[in-house]
Amino acid sequence: MSLAICPGSFDPLTLGHLDIISRAARMFDSVVVVVMFNSGKSPAFTVEERYAFIRKSVAGIPNVEVDTYEGLLADYCALRGADAVVRGLRVMSDFEYEFQMALTNNSLHPQTETIFLPANREYMFLSSSVVREIARFGRDISPFVPPEIALDIQARLCGKEKQHERG
């Protein structure tokens, strides 16, 4: 049984992420989407919220499981006995960071390979930060995130902005 890990901060999950997850699910027997900590980012959503968004969005893909993990990706891969880590690549500027991460993970746990999938043309520009920015200004984010979670994201970020304005 082949197993792939799709790690990320997913703050929040976008259609670009979902495209990579769905393609990984066609390539491997099972896929685990894992919400992790990126030390370079301070997330807008809690781990529980991000986990719940992903659960709702992948409910229709039978071989995809969702998890959270606070430690190193290489340790999680070892724990799960993963064959591969799957990451999406959008533009060349993604590459340097992704390559460094792949090499680091390989030196910590060589049994798991990293596979890069090119982003779908439609989602080349898309990122969680773009979604957060659009939602905070009250514009419709439904073209960018799975339909199951669009309203929840919008309500949460717009509400937060309004509270911030009042406070």
Ligand code: PNS
């Ligand atoms: O969606 P992101 O923020 O690009 O995902 C990056 C993530 C969370 C996969 C990465 O930061 C990570 O693997 N974090 C766990 C800690 C770790 O293993 N760090 C060493 C990798 S260089």
